[in-house]
Amino acid sequence: MxxxxxxxxxxxxxxxxxxxxxxxxxxxxxxxxxxxxxxxxxxxxxxxxxxxxxxxxxxxxxxxxxxxxxxxxxxxxxxxxxxxxxxxxxxxxxxxxxxxxxxxxxxxxxxxxxxxxxxxxxxxxxxxxxxxxxxxxxxxxxxxxxxxxxxxxxxxxxxxxxxxxxxxxxxxxxxxxxxxxxxxxxxxxxxxxxxxxxxxxxxxxxxxxxxxxxxxxxxxxxxxxxxxxxxxxxxxxxxxxxxxxxxxxxxxxxxxxxxxxxxxxxxxxxxxxxxxxxxxxxxxxxxxxxxxxxxxGVRNQLSSMRLSWTASTQTRSLRLNAAGIESGDHRQLSYEIYAEEALGQTEGTLEKLVEKLVELEDEVWASLPRLLSLKPRPRSAEGKVDAAPTCPSSPELHSISGTSDKVSQTMSALPLAGDLQVEHCDIYFEKQ
Structure with a gap:
């Protein structure tokens, strides 16, 4: 020791x-x-x-x-x-x-x-x-x-x-x-x-x-x-x-x-x-x-704090629900705005399509003189319109169609302003 x-x-x-x-x-x-x-x-x-x-x-x-x-x-x-x-x-x-x-x-x-x-x-x-x-x-x-x-x-x-x-x-x-x-x-x-x-x-x-x-x-x-x-x-x-x-x-x-x-x-x-x-x-x-x-009073204070915390939690929950409803309204409004924008874009697309159709129509009318003739209709001394013109001959049609199909023709006149009339032929082809 x-x-x-x-x-x-x-x-x-x-x-x-x-x-x-x-x-x-x-x-x-x-x-x-x-x-x-x-x-x-x-x-x-x-x-x-x-x-x-x-x-x-x-x-x-x-x-x-x-x-x-x-x-x-x-x-x-x-x-x-x-x-x-x-x-x-x-x-x-x-x-x-x-x-x-x-x-x-x-x-x-x-x-x-x-x-x-x-x-x-x-x-x-x-x-x-x-x-x-x-x-x-x-x-x-x-x-x-x-x-x-x-x-x-x-x-x-x-x-x-x-x-x-x-x-x-x-x-x-x-x-x-x-x-x-x-x-x-x-x-x-x-x-x-x-x-x-x-x-x-x-x-x-x-x-x-x-x-x-x-x-x-x-x-x-x-x-x-x-x-x-x-x-x-x-x-x-x-x-x-x-x-x-x-x-x-x-x-x-x-x-x-x-x-x-x-x-x-x-x-x-x-x-x-x-x-x-x-x-x-x-x-x-x-x-x-x-x-x-x-x-x-400590336990009483703790109880009151617990009650106030519970009340604040419930209040916060209600606020969140209200915010959720408001956000739902905002979403609905956003959907409506989106629909309006989509509708506006659709309308713009339709306008562009109409413009394209107008351009195509102009092109069609520009190619019509090959088939149609625009001239004054001859009138008689009494002021009556002469007989309907005749359609182009078959060779002309054959040159147009480029086929040997049988061609049926009818002639009619479309009245225009004044004495002008558009003469056109209703032409259809039948397979031989």
Missing amino acids: EHSNSTVCPSIDDFRNQVYSTAYCLITVFGLTGNGFALVVLIMMSHQSSPFNVYMLNLAVSDLLCVSTLPLRVLYYVNKGQWNQGDFLCRISSYALYVNLYCSIYFMAAMSVTRFVAIVFPMQSRQLVTMSRSRLMCVSIWIFICLASSPFLMTGQRVDPITNKTKCFEPPQGQGVFKVVMLNNLSLVLGFLLPFLVILLCYTGIIHTLLTRTPLARSQQDTTSKAVCMIVIILLTFLISFMPYHVQRSIHINSLSRTDTSCTERVAMQKSVVVTLCLAAANSCFDPLLYFFSGE
Whole structure:
């Protein structure tokens, strides 16, 4: 068994990189989605806000600020412990995680006190718990936590002399261990034990009051169910997220100054710190449950949003149907315009055909003099028209027809203007 800190123990870098990168990715997705949606709902409820909702709004903002820095941690562990984002972002990322951690604890304690006063002292609650006092309490919590967590801003990036990698989020070594032990003890007492004790006292008073209520008071199921939901969710958050991390962190930090720890103990301690830190960061995913199940008017607001969304969907559907009808009318109009254009093109084609027929007629009339003769009809002395002229002789017809067919001929006259008449022969051929 090794008893010296100088003993080289197996590295947990692969385990740490895999667990942190996976856990922080999931926390970022669920934390951003849940708290972002909750923040939108709480802002929409600002016209009917209450002191309890003021605390929930600040808790949602704290969670969003924390999860917005988790992608930087994901990049660090995906790059196998190589920090490339600069010293400033290294300090801010460490600082934001602990500000969120302790702001969440204090806002939960404030919500527990608010619910305690409303249930145990219902007549005095309107004077004791007001909007102005709740806002003042939120500002005080932000200032106190930001100042108390400022030592985390003092630790930035550093270069590992062995691997020559730029490191961030790494535990201290050497003389810095004593300082970290003092900070851990202070944060353990003020950041965890004190608010947790306040929460336990409030819940004890709430449970006692609910159990000793009169039957008429017990019929107020809304207040009772909200109180029970808040107690269950906050206690689970403390038992799953906050308590394991603070207990394990304290044991691990105190073990850094010891010289009698074996490699097996040291590796197990380091792995447990990795797991409990992920659980502590996951409190951002549990807080939306608190908004929904114990928030005042949150479920009503969600129901109204659902109804308005359904109504808007139906309205949009009606608009689409109307647009479809209008588009159908437009299509009908387009068909009519197309029919008119087609009719106009047909009329133009017919006009061209008529012109062609006129040209053909002119050509026909130009070739008629070979068969017809246009001359004045001879008249007698009494003014009578002479006998009808005779048709051309058979040889002439044979030269016209170019065949030896039997030709039948008749002669008639067509009257024209004045004394002119067109003499023509009706000729037809018969096959011999």
